[in-house]
Amino acid sequence: MVGPTASLSNLSRSDGSASYKCPATGYDVLGAVNAPIELPARRDALKPEEATVEVFVKPGNTTAGVGERHVEGILRNVLSKVVLGRERGFPRRGVVITLGIVGGETVDRGDSYLTILPALLHTSLLALLSAAVPLSMTFSATLMGVDKSGAIITDLSAADAKAAASLHVLAFTSKNHLLLNESEGRFDFDTWEQVRERALSICQDMTTPGPDGDVTMGEEADGSRPEGFVRETVEDRLYKDYSWKIDSI
Amino acid sequence: MSTPLILLPGDEVPSSHLPSTKSNPLKLGSGVRLLSQPSAKPAASNHILTATQAGILATDAKRNTVSLQSFSNRRYIPTTNDLVIAQVHHSSIDYFHCIVTPHTAQALLGQLSFEGATKKTRPMLKGGDLVYARVSSVGVGAGAEVEITCVNPATGKAEPGGLGPLTGGMVFDISTGFSARLIRASSSSADHGDAIDGLVVLAELGKKLESLGGFEIAVGRNGKVWIDCSAAGENAIKSTIAVGRCLQTTDDKDLNAMDQKKLVASIDKGTDDVSSLRWARNIAVLAPLSIPSPAQYPLENSGNRKLADLRPRSKAGIFPPFWRSLASCSLP
Numbered sequence: 209m210v211g212p213t214a215s216l217s218n219l220s221r222s223d224g225s226a227s228y229k230c231p232a233t234g235y236d237v238l239g240a241v242n243a244p245i246e247l248p249a250r251r252d253a254l255k256p257e258e259a260t261v262e263v264f265v266k267p268g269n270t271t272a273g274v275g276e277r278h279v280e281g282i283l284r285n286v287l288s289k290v291v292l293g294r295e296r297g298f299p300r301r302g303v304v305i306t307l308g309i310v311g312g313e314t315v316d317r318g319d320s321y322l323t324i325l326p327a328l329l330h331t332s333l334l335a336l337l338s339a340a341v342p343l344s345m346t347f348s349a350t351l352m353g354v355d356k357s358g359a360i361i362t363d364l365s366a367a368d369a370k371a372a373a374s375l376h377v378l379a380f381t382s383k384n385h386l387l388l389n390e391s392e393g394r395f396d397f398d399t400w401e402q403v404r405e406r407a408l409s410i411c412q413d414m415t416t417p418g419p420d421g422d423v424t425m426g427e428e429a430d431g432s433r434p435e436g437f438v439r440e441t442v443e444d445r446l447y448k449d450y451s452w453k454i455d456s457i
Numbered sequence: 458m459s460t461p462l463i464l465l466p467g468d469e470v471p472s473s474h475l476p477s478t479k480s481n482p483l484k485l486g487s488g489v490r491l492l493s494q495p496s497a498k499p500a501a502s503n504h505i506l507t508a509t510q511a512g513i514l515a516t517d518a519k520r521n522t523v524s525l526q527s528f529s530n531r532r533y534i535p536t537t538n539d540l541v542i543a544q545v546h547h548s549s550i551d552y553f554h555c556i557v558t559p560h561t562a563q564a565l566l567g568q569l570s571f572e573g574a575t576k577k578t579r580p581m582l583k584g585g586d587l588v589y590a591r592v593s594s595v596g597v598g599a600g601a602e603v604e605i606t607c608v609n610p611a612t613g614k615a616e617p618g619g620l621g622p623l624t625g626g627m628v629f630d631i632s633t634g635f636s637a638r639l640i641r642a643s644s645s646s647a648d649h650g651d652a653i654d655g656l657v658v659l660a661e662l663g664k665k666l667e668s669l670g671g672f673e674i675a676v677g678r679n680g681k682v683w684i685d686c687s688a689a690g691e692n693a694i695k696s697t698i699a700v701g702r703c704l705q706t707t708d709d710k711d712l713n714a715m716d717q718k719k720l721v722a723s724i725d726k727g728t729d730d731v732s733s734l735r736w737a738r739n740i741a742v743l744a745p746l747s748i749p750s751p752a753q754y755p756l757e758n759s760g761n762r763k764l765a766d767l768r769p770r771s772k773a774g775i776f777p778p779f780w781r782s783l784a785s786c787s788l789p
Contacts, residue, residue: 216528223532246562246600275542290466292490292509297534300600337466340527344492345467434460437600442511443463449529449634450513451711452655454461 212330216338216445224339226441227399228331229311232363233351234289235324236311239331239340244301259303265309265328267315278330279321283307286379286388287332292342303341305310305332313366322390325377326351330438331387337442346438347387348411349379352403354395360406376400378407463473464508464525475506476518486524488512529634535592535603540617540640542628542677543605545586553582555590555605557679566590569608570613571622580622587623587683589675616659623675626685629701633680635708640676656709657714661701661721670698699724729735 210231211218215300219225222240229236265276283305291303307328315321326349333346353361353372359367367375369375374393381387386408447454461473470489485491487506488510508514512525535541535557543555554563566588570582582588590605609616639721642656659674667671670688677683682704686696703724707717 224528242532295490295509337511338528339486340510340512340531342488342490343466344507344509346465383464423758439465442465444513445528446461446463446513450461450526450712452638453513453714 214330214334214402214441216334216435216441222339222381224335224337224341226331226334226338228327228334230327230330232365232371233327234312234366235309235327237324237327237331238310239305239307239328239335240357241303241332241341242299243303243336243339243341245304247302255293256400257294257299258288259298259301261288261289261291261293262302262304262371263287263332263348264304264306267307268309268311269314273317275315275319275321277319279325282388282390283328283332286329286347287336289387290343290345290347290381291336292344295342298342303336304412305335307331314430320369320375321394322375322377322392323351323364323366325390326379329379333438334441337438338445345381345383347379347381348438349377350407350410350452351389352376352378352407354393354403357401359428362406362410374399376403376407378404380408381412384408384412405446462514463512464514465511466507466509468508468513468628470506470508470523474514474516475523476516476521481521482515484520484522486515486522488527500645518660526553529632530544531633533633535564535595535679537592537595539592539678540620540676541592541605541679542623542675542681542683543588543679544588545582545584545588548582552580553588554586557603557605562600562602564605564776566605566607570610572620574608582622589620589623589677589683591617619675626673626683627697627701628681628683629705631680631682631704631708633678635704636678636680636682637675639682639704640678643674643676655714656707656717658703658712658717658721661718662703665721665724666696666700669696672696674700686747694699735771 209322212228212230213229214226217224217228217240218227219240222242224241224243225239227236227238244259261284263280264272265280265283266272267276287303287305293303309315309324312324315324329349331349336343337346350362351364351369353364353368353376354374355361355371356373361372364372364375372393374391376391376395377388378386379388386404389404391429395403460586462471465469475483475488485506488508489506489550490509491504492507492509493505506523508525510525510527512527515522515526516523533541541557541568543557543564545566546554546556548554551568553566553568555566557564568579569575574580588605588607590607592603593606593610594604596602596604607615607620607622615621638656639711643659663671666689669686669690669692672684672686672688675683681699684697684700684704686693686700688697703720706712706720710716712720
């Protein structure tokens with residue numbers, strides 16, 4: 209399987225940005241992060257000691273609707289758990305994440321937004337890293353489907369997702385905490401437990417660095433797994449930015 | 458030090474990479490925090506340091522600090538004691554309202570916070586004028602006003618040297634990471650002549666423009682660099698732009714020391730069209746996009762003069778020798 213492609217700091221005017229393309233679903237997302245910025249209105253009243261995380265999802269060809277609002281809420285909940293909003297300079301300021309869907313199939317109104325959720329999560333993580341927003345940990349997410357016979361499918365395409373009996377998006381942090389669980393369709397607890405184990409093994413392999421600090425590379429090495437490719441993308445960019453330093457050592 | 462250690466948020470900083478001096482307590486810079494309690498093994502290590510940003514681990518054994526160097530294109534966020542190049546937007550009774558970074562609230566510069574300024578004699582700055590200033594306070598919390606000053610209130614002097622209005626010259630935009638590098642390089646270049654942080658472009662430019670009277674440079678942490686070559690007479694504009702372009706190209710293309718030397722060497726070589734075209738071609742190799750018409754900026758090459766000539770004429774005692782950014786570098 210081909211790994212996802214991603215690059216960092218594509219936009220020059222935002223504090224951080226990233227683009228991410230998921231090979232299975234074909235979604236191409238461009239994300240920008242501005243942080244910390246002054247929020248225009250009094251949106252800080254609820255939690256004055258923390259930064260406010262705001263997420264905007266913009267579809268490529270229409271205006272944002274109910275589905276986008278829904279997925280924005282999910283993303284905001286997940287991301288505000290990993291952003292360290294009490295670092296110096298962040299309380300009462302905003303972390304604004306804008307995600308533009310620039311490629312892939314359109315998510316029609318009423319369609320499941322779960323198919324694009326992992327791509328949106330990965331893009332926002334990469335953009336947050338690029339903006340050097342303090343995070344407590346990284347995470348990785350995956351989309352799983354269960355077909356009518358009860359078999360678990362990974363790497364779903366959009367057509368697979370339509371045919372599946374249930375869809376699950378699970379995100380795990382780099383310390384293997386379950387960070388997000390969104391499911392839809394008909395399934396029972398046993399199925400969900402199997403899905404969770406499978407998703408954990410997909411996300412987990414890459415999250416635990418080996419004893420020498422390197423990422424352990426399994427058979428499906430080189431960034432076909434979410435977390436590993438995040439690390440790789442970041443390393444590539446850092447090597448480029450600090451080539452003057454690294455070359456001279 | 459072999460390969461740089463790259464950490465992602467949540468990664469623990471291996472204790473083998475920490476400075477081992479015990480004399481003063483370990484200081485944590487940006488990107489490294491104590492997030493978790495140590496596990497129940499007191500002998501192993503007493504603290505768990507966790508990275509909170511993606512970056513390269515940087516340690517300083519002498520000052521016993523550890524920090525992460527993150528991506529360099531970040532927006533500038535004012536920090537106390539940073540040196541910045543600000544542009545006056547408008548003036549009010551007590552303050553000059555200055556722009557430090559675009560699209561952010563204006564910083565306040567007191568009408569009297571200049572060296573030797575009194576109510577009778579104070580600089581009359583207009584909108585658009587430039588000042589080299591130090592961030593004196595950033596306030597607390599959101600919506601706080603950033604204050605900048607051109608004078609040390611304790612001594613009444615423009616400390617570190619060179620603070621004050623910038624007259625003449627031209628400002629170029631660079632990335633904030635590159636401006637931090639320039640400040641580090643120029644503040645320590647007095648001690649040893651080696652390339653600091655892989656930067657030789659300033660020293661090379663200094664040698665090159667020695668014959669034209671040298672140049673003045675002021676580096677602001679807010680990603681601005683001000684260059685003035687007014688000593689160069691009729692070549693002043695050309696050399697100012699050449700210096701600025703060299704710095705911008707070094708920044709954009711992440712040039713290493715060798716390429717920086719090549720870039721600087723490719724500047725002048727006479728004033729006739731043929732050689733300036735050659736410069737154009739050389740630059741085009743290094744910087745295919747960023748230089749619109751380099752053929753306009755050839756520099757003259759005349760006789761040798763000593764390095765002392767690099768020091769600019771001291772006008773009214775405001776200007777420090779050669780580099781303006783002698784300031785202590787404040788690490789992020």
